[in-house]
Amino acid sequence: MSIEAKTEFKPKIVAFCCNWCSYAGADLAGSSRLGYPADVKIIRVPCSCRVNPMFILRAFEKGADGVIICGCHPGDCHYSTGNYYARRRMTLLFSMLDYLGIEQGRTRVEWVSAAEGVKFSTTMNEFVEKVTSLGENIRLGDLRCRS
Amino acid sequence: MSRVQRIGVFVCHCGSNIAATVDVTKVAEMARLEQGVVHAEEYQYMCSEAGQAKIAEAIKEKDLTGIVVCSCSPRMHETTFRNAVERAGINPYMVEIANIREHCSWIHKNKAEGTEKAIILAKAAIAKVNLNAPLKPGESRVTKRALVIGGGIAGIQTALDIAEAGYKVDIVEKTPSIGGRMSQLDKTFPTLDCSACILTPKMVEASAHENIRIFTYSEVEQVSGFVGDFTVDIRKKARSVDMDKCTGCGVCSEKCPAKKNASEFNRGLGNRSAIYTPFAQAIPNVPVIDRENCIKFKTGKCGVCSKVCQAGAVDYEQQDEIITEKYGAIVAATGFDTIKLDDFDEYAYSQSKDVITSLELERVMNAAGPTAGHLERLSDGKAPRNIVFIQCVGSRDCTNRGKPYCSKICCMYTAKHAMLIRDKYPDVKVTVFYIDVRTPGKNFDEFYRRAVEDYGVNYVKGQVGKVAPQPDGSLMVQGVDMLDNKQIRMEADMVVLATAIEPEAGVRKIATMLTASIDNNNFLTEAHPKLRPVESPTAGVFLSGVCQGPKDIPETVAQAGAAAVKAIGLLAKNKLLTNPCTATTDELLCNGCSACENVCPYGAITYEDREVNDHGIREVRRIAAVNNALCQGCGACTVTCPSGAMDLQGFSNRQIIAEVDAICR
Numbered sequence: 001m002s003i004e005a006k007t008e009f010k011p012k013i014v015a016f017c018c019n020w021c022s023y024a025g026a027d028l029a030g031s032s033r034l035g036y037p038a039d040v041k042i043i044r045v046p047c048s049c050r051v052n053p054m055f056i057l058r059a060f061e062k063g064a065d066g067v068i069i070c071g072c073h074p075g076d077c078h079y080s081t082g083n084y085y086a087r088r089r090m091t092l093l094f095s096m097l098d099y100l101g102i103e104q105g106r107t108r109v110e111w112v113s114a115a116e117g118v119k120f121s122t123t124m125n126e127f128v129e130k131v132t133s134l135g136e137n138i139r140l141g142d143l144r145c146r147s
Numbered sequence: 148m149s150r151v152q153r154i155g156v157f158v159c160h161c162g163s164n165i166a167a168t169v170d171v172t173k174v175a176e177m178a179r180l181e182q183g184v185v186h187a188e189e190y191q192y193m194c195s196e197a198g199q200a201k202i203a204e205a206i207k208e209k210d211l212t213g214i215v216v217c218s219c220s221p222r223m224h225e226t227t228f229r230n231a232v233e234r235a236g237i238n239p240y241m242v243e244i245a246n247i248r249e250h251c252s253w254i255h256k257n258k259a260e261g262t263e264k265a266i267i268l269a270k271a272a273i274a275k276v277n278l279n280a281p282l283k284p285g286e287s288r289v290t291k292r293a294l295v296i297g298g299g300i301a302g303i304q305t306a307l308d309i310a311e312a313g314y315k316v317d318i319v320e321k322t323p324s325i326g327g328r329m330s331q332l333d334k335t336f337p338t339l340d341c342s343a344c345i346l347t348p349k350m351v352e353a354s355a356h357e358n359i360r361i362f363t364y365s366e367v368e369q370v371s372g373f374v375g376d377f378t379v380d381i382r383k384k385a386r387s388v389d390m391d392k393c394t395g396c397g398v399c400s401e402k403c404p405a406k407k408n409a410s411e412f413n414r415g416l417g418n419r420s421a422i423y424t425p426f427a428q429a430i431p432n433v434p435v436i437d438r439e440n441c442i443k444f445k446t447g448k449c450g451v452c453s454k455v456c457q458a459g460a461v462d463y464e465q466q467d468e469i470i471t472e473k474y475g476a477i478v479a480a481t482g483f484d485t486i487k488l489d490d491f492d493e494y495a496y497s498q499s500k501d502v503i504t505s506l507e508l509e510r511v512m513n514a515a516g517p518t519a520g521h522l523e524r525l526s527d528g529k530a531p532r533n534i535v536f537i538q539c540v541g542s543r544d545c546t547n548r549g550k551p552y553c554s555k556i557c558c559m560y561t562a563k564h565a566m567l568i569r570d571k572y573p574d575v576k577v578t579v580f581y582i583d584v585r586t587p588g589k590n591f592d593e594f595y596r597r598a599v600e601d602y603g604v605n606y607v608k609g610q611v612g613k614v615a616p617q618p619d620g621s622l623m624v625q626g627v628d629m630l631d632n633k634q635i636r637m638e639a640d641m642v643v644l645a646t647a648i649e650p651e652a653g654v655r656k657i658a659t660m661l662t663a664s665i666d667n668n669n670f671l672t673e674a675h676p677k678l679r680p681v682e683s684p685t686a687g688v689f690l691s692g693v694c695q696g697p698k699d700i701p702e703t704v705a706q707a708g709a710a711a712v713k714a715i716g717l718l719a720k721n722k723l724l725t726n727p728c729t730a731t732t733d734e735l736l737c738n739g740c741s742a743c744e745n746v747c748p749y750g751a752i753t754y755e756d757r758e759v760n761d762h763g764i765r766e767v768r769r770i771a772a773v774n775n776a777l778c779q780g781c782g783a784c785t786v787t788c789p790s791g792a793m794d795l796q797g798f799s800n801r802q803i804i805a806e807v808d809a810i811c812r
Contacts, residue, residue: 020664027220027249030253030254033254034254038263046728046795054800082748082781113667114664115672
């Protein structure tokens with residue numbers, strides 16, 4: 001392996017954020033200038049329950065190194081129950097992904113309220129660090145899967 | 148569905164807010180290369196009139212069908228840009244915002260990184276708008292009645308203001324009387340008005356108002372529906388007294404043999420009977436039987452109150468009653484309580500009766516309180532000679548036991564207490580330990596200075612480490628004088644703790660029912676901290692008083708009025724436009740399995756037998772039908788649907804996948 005190949009690894013991270021809580025939490029982190037790596041790109045969804053497992057599979061297939069879903073704290077869902085569905089779905093999906101070789105560290109669900117700018121920033125910093133330590137996600141991109 | 152879009156991209160500098168850390172010219176340049184983009188430009192302030200005019204101009208000139216604005220959060224200006232493009236003749240839902248300020252320029256210091264991310268966010272928005280379709284909002288009705296949760300000064304003022312505008316209002320109060328914390332206060336700062344004297348006229352006005360109904364001893368049990376059309380279940384707890392028959396004579400309380408129950412109104416410092424009205428001016432002036440302490444309910448024997456009641460109003464058989472009512476707007480005015488002092492052992496609150504909270508001191512100073520207004524030690528009834536006030540007990544405390552915020556009212560009420568005591572009992576020495584004295588407010592600092600200069604109150608900058616009860620009954624206060632940099636040991640015979648305030652315990656349950664968001668300290672969150680301070684992010688829910696954050700009475704009343712105005716603005720509308728981002732069914736994919744119906748929190752999905760043409764086969768199938776007036780657009784059904792027949796307009800599967808692809812490209 002040549003030395004050039006060891007340039008700093010920048011993970012691709014997709015964050016699905018609920019419009020009512022964590023998207024606003026990310027806004028608050030922004031207006032409070034609480035930084036986190038630029039590797040995180042946020043997609044706004046109306047509720048964490050809108051996140052179809054297919055979106056996550058798609059992200060990994062297209063080269064994402066980590067996917068995080070942020071929703072309202074249990075009990076605080078804007079639509080009453082959406083985050084409970086998200087929690088159950090993601091628990092199942094993440095263990096299946098782990099079985100497929102996409103490590104648990106690459107996926108995460110976190111509850112971040114609109115008032116938790118600090119939590120948003122620390123969560124993203126932690127997550128990026130974790131995914132960076134795991135390195136590039138090659139599993140869905142390996143030769144057997146490549147078309 | 149997907150036609151070829153002609154997209155215009157508009158990149159905002161936001162002064163230097165974006166332009167300083169994002170190369171906006173490069174973002175526009177790169178956007179120009181994306182599929183469907185026929186126009187890209189940058190401008191200083193896209194939200195300004197000139198900026199909006201640029202969008203309108205480009206729509207006309209380039210015949211644009213879709214717009215991407217790279218700017219601040221959509222929570223800030225999405226509506227602005229939607230309205231702007233609508234005026235220019237295209238559907239408002241053809242706009243997407245790339246949030247390159249809050250999510251990019253403000254948090255990334257490195258311009259190369261910031262620019263790269265901004266470009267990706269712009270590409271994601273472009274990819275999404277390529278798949279946008281025009282949407283049309285539906286209409287929903289507005290029930291012309293408001294609900295106010297909480298009957299303190301905040302709730303009373305909000306209800307009065309709404310009622311005066313000609314709309315019906317219901318107040319739900321969990322205790323037996325309206326009045327709230329203000330009714331427990333003796334005097335108010337900075338005028339030293341008698342609290343009851345200024346509050347009770349408002350209580351009477353509210354109870355007599357033709358547009359106001361008051362449900363006391365009642366709690367909100369369930370809330371469903373949405374802005375303009377909430378359905379609320381209110382539990383009227385069994386009072387055991389018939390409100391219509393009772394004349395309020397008070398003989399029942401007088402004759403009740405179970406007299407030794409801690410009075411909630413007097414903060415446990417005095418007793419009340421088992422059948423009681425919390426205080427003399429209570430509204431309604433109808434007693435309640437506290438069934439836990441009533442001898443009749445405990446043993447089955449007694450019934451004195453029933454025997455002495457001339458009106459025959461006592462009813463031991465009364466049951467809780469559930470009232471279901473529809474409301475267009477809901478105002479939360481749930482108020483506050485002081486924090487529990489279990490974790491503040493150093494102040495000896497649990498060890499000595501002479502260590503009290505400031506709210507307890509209000510009751511002690513009040514003529515209707517446990518000592519009939521005489522300042523005396525609660526342990527032995529003696530007149531105190533040295534009183535020490537300790538500020539910030541649990542406020543501005545970043546440990547787990549306290550609250551990180553400033554409770555805001557303590558500096559002022561302590562100055563008030565100190566002044567009132569020095570005024571009435573000039574021989575009593577009063578010392579106040581403080582971290583900072585905070586007196587912003589009209590006539591506030593003048594008031595505090597009077598306490599120091601005219602009334603000789605001794606202010607010591609420093610914290611108290613320990614209050615030690617002595618064998619002779621006195622209290623040894625050990626603190627530090629930070630200005631003199633020395634330890635202080637001071638004997639006191641009464642210590643008053645300016646205890647931090649926190650939102651009323653039930654607020655979390657209420658917030659959950661209202662799906663209103665709440666912060667780490669249990670204060671309800673406002674829609675925007677500066678520009679929408681009395682609205683909850685949940686449409687149709689408004690915030691009044693301390694449930695939103697610490698406030699004094701004038702601020703509470705002002706906010707109560709503001710919340711009322713917002714509620715009135717809503718009630719005055721005959722129809723509301725509904726969110727058009729609702730679920731839709733692909734009738735060829737739907738197999739009528741009911742999975743979506745089961746997860747829908749709004750009951751918006753029903754089934755109908757519809758004739759479909761499936762590639763030439765005509766047949767009648769059971770198909771999910773979404774009621775657009777009920778659907779709130781959460782998307783739960785879209786993910787649950789096993790066949791992928793359900794999709795969400797505005798956040799469709801294809802749109803989100805397009806965003807994912809753009810980000811991962």
